[in-house]
Amino acid sequence: MISQELKKVILNELDLDDFDLQDETMAPEVPGWDSLNHVNIIVAVENKFGVKFKSYEVLRLKNVGDLQKLLNAKLGK
């Protein structure tokens, strides 16, 4: 389940008013989330939640659900 906070950060970075982000949603399915913009989203999430991801942790993410899980693990949830 994608939290409202994470959804807000992602949509804000992509200049989207709304988009149905599910656990299985993959980056190319979201308008504007391309390989060049990907890095901006990761940095925005790190800054918003005050966490630091390791490179390999980011590289193995397959979908938004994986990002949520990684974030939860960093926040100790």
Place this chain on the structure above:
Amino acid sequence: MLSNIKIEYVWNLLKYKPGDPLLFNTSLFLILFFFFLIVYNLVKNNKPARVLSLIIFSFYFYYLSAGYFTAILLVSAVINFFFGRWIASIENFPKKRILLVLALILNIALLGYFKYTNFLLQAISDLRGTEFSPLQIFLPIGISFYTFKALTYIFDIYYDTLKPTRNFFDFVLYLSFFPNVLMGPIDRAADFLPQINKEPFISKDDLGRATFLICSGLLKTVILSSYLEDNFIGRIFEFPLRYTGVENLFAIYAYAIRLYCDFSGYTDLAIGISLFLGFKIMDNFNSPFKATSIADFWRRWHISLSKWLLDYLFKPIQISLRSWRNFGNVIALVVTFFVCGLWHGAGWNFILWGLYFGVLMSIALFLQKPKEKLYKALKIHNTKFLRFFQIIITFHFIAFSFLLFRLSDLQIAKDMLSQIFEFFHGEVALQFVEKMPLIFGLIVIGFVSHFFPVKVEAAIKRSVNTLPLTGKIILLALVIWLIAQFKSADIQPFIYFQF
């Protein structure tokens, strides 16, 4: 006496001949594949026999292209199979990384020795100003493709998105699978390995798709590629100063469509042949000249390579340099396209070709937001009008880049450009159409079929699908008859073999 001659003839036909690889669009391949299909269908319900028969045919197919250097393919399989298991068995991440680096060094050393040694030594001796005579190093065909295939296995295990296979023969089959061992697509181990364990099931749709792909692959590689090359492109590129700017420009357009047809035609054949064996391998092209930007082009052209570079080179650099934001992106782009150029060949022209795209993509990165604003202000954002001009402009950036791709002698590229800009003679265009209607017609057919709307293409595929089996066989026979009419000369080798 007669039987001796016959045996010798057959032996000569079936043994390795340097510089004469077995092409999918030759009668010898079609005959061998036909007999192999009979054997395969007899054993396909027994997994060990199925895998073994595929490995034996794949190695024989590769032997016909590389001779004794087929052993390199086996060496690569052994190295990567054991490194895959080793990396997966270790929990400690820094140790995993050391093993990944070791595996990378071994793979790059193998590829580098055969492909780049002479280029590197030449560059060093040029710097020193000394004479250099190239070493006699054989370049095993397809080494760039199967090395990159093996590395998808290693990287995915390292990122823990793939479990290593326990079966060495499964991995050998993945690496040596004959439809894509020589020229891709660079299929992912994660997609291929699970298919080995399933009993091959060829649905009616698969059969229809395979027939369509084999027909289109034959038409593209023989008519639109080889015929245009032999009868038009080759002549202009050899002596551009003998022709006007119009002819030079047409040759550049024709070369763009020839390169696409050559490579995507081979891919069509590879995917079609795989389907006959019950395997689905990844697609490599998606109408690349419909691209509206350079980035879009690389999402549509040689997809298996561009996705490889994106996942295993661009993203790691980009993520490591993420605190630099767009400048990190620029470094990642330039490095990625430098490697892309170098992967295509050991020559400065390939490096320049790669860097050209790295620079173009970097500029586009900084222009993206101002461009969007401008389009919105002009109210042309997301319009067909804008799309049309974006496609035309992108196509010209791509078509002219292929001059670097083809020509190691930059003087010829300069001559072609000078003819186009200083000796154009537009009136020659009409004469060209009048004197060379077949050539002009083929160029037009190439582009028109490329720009078919998706719906039309889908309708053609559906109609092939609905043909009964005899109809499919008749269609295939018709295509083979047609290409036989066009084979005016020996078949040109596929351009992508040299990589």
